[in-house]
Amino acid sequence: MLDLKLIRNNPDLVRESLINRGEDAAPLDELLTLDEKHRKVLAEVEELRSRRNKVSQEIAQYKRKGQDPGDILEQMRDVSDRIKELDGEIRELGDQINALLLRMPNIPHSSIPVGPTEAENVEVRRWGSPRKFDFEPKPHWDLGVYLGILDFERAGKVTGARFAFLKGLGAKLERAVINFMLDLHTREHGYTEIFPPFMANETSMIGTGQLPKFGEDMFKCEGSGYYLIPTAEVPVTNYHRDEILEGDALPLHYVAYSACFRAEAGAHGRDTRGLIRQHQFNKVELVKFVKPENSYDELEKLVGDAETVLQRLGLPYRVVMMCTGDVGFAAAKKYDPEVWMPSYDRYVEISSCSNFEDFQARRANIRFRPGPGEKPEFVHTLNGSGVAAGRTVAAILENYQLPDGSVEIPAALRPYMGGLDRIMKR
């Protein structure tokens, strides 16, 4: 959420940001009009309230002395009625302002490329190089089925499209990938591990920005009103919702495994095969709460931590900086590490690392006190996948496949696979 005062004082900045994102600027003007009206009514009602408070004291005096307050009572009745009336207006205006505010995207950082679509995204670096196969490489969905470690057909029967069963060494590989990543981030990168709830309430979803705009992308649990989390970002960021953290405690670095659930509405026909786009997938998420002055350094480190995973696994990747049109609703700056996927013959997003600045902190009311007795300020929040487990498994199967359909296990994972170095058909 943007600061209403910032919008009020710098409407042109906000307008430019909306245009750069390729969005309609009309809600901004509506917001400015409503805000002005809101403040006008607020001034009026507060004036009346002030008067009522004073007169009520006087009435109390009369009563105490046993005197008759006379017709002041009558007058105050009118004042109260008017207050009630104005309160209604204020509530309505406030609701409208809030609704608009919650749908207003973050202001992109000045360092990112400007453009309304993904076309302006910029590749910032590459690591490794795609392997040259001297045989026809198979896509992971064929390999996985051939090896008996992936089963999409039964998943379709048991649940539906975009689900998968992992079996035998496939299930073990998924678990190995997750544990490898958790160990790396906790032991070497200093993150504190969290195992969060996989469902969250509406307030949390608003806090991180999934709601009110993107409700259709999530699964809502009938009856309870809870949502299945689309990412561990939601529970972990909201972990500190409505808190004032001690300045000394920052930065806070958390890593959380969770299953993630996405409705993928509007993705019909895209990535219909394999593990790339599932309704449920596993992910290890990195979340940071930092002081504003450090947040861009922390973003670079966060991307680096995600990249380390891919490097240790020997998976070729590149990092893309997202432009204004592709940076995402809540982010000010975002890097997407993309892994080389032979079946797609291109790099595929495997992580997404964002600095939200105070956008989420404002929504979720997460602050810190810079020093004793000082005024609380909003923290900056960041998060990034470190990394998506399902896509990692897919990338390993494809990049490490051998001509006979077996798959080598990256050295870093072997300790997690009981020393096994190869998955073969059995």
Add this chain to the structure above:
RNA sequence: GGAGGGAUACCCAAGUCGGCUGAAGGGGACGGUUUGCUAAACCGUUAGUAGGGUCUAAGCUCUAGCGCGGGUUCGAAUCCCGCUCCCUCCGCCA
């Protein structure tokens, strides 16, 4: 699922029949006095916050705020209605 009890400031806790109670009393924390130093004692401070107005700013001022949302009333921590969360007991349960 059944039956009770609770939610007040950093923590515990009082709030009488609605009106100088935006909140008694403790504890803690901070500041001071005393002291060779510590302890003790004594004195003082301890609403943080959000929003509005004014202003270059500092400041000044107003409003809100006793779990949340409504209602009654000139006036609500206090009365009424709805909700949420927590606790105890019983039942069920991985």
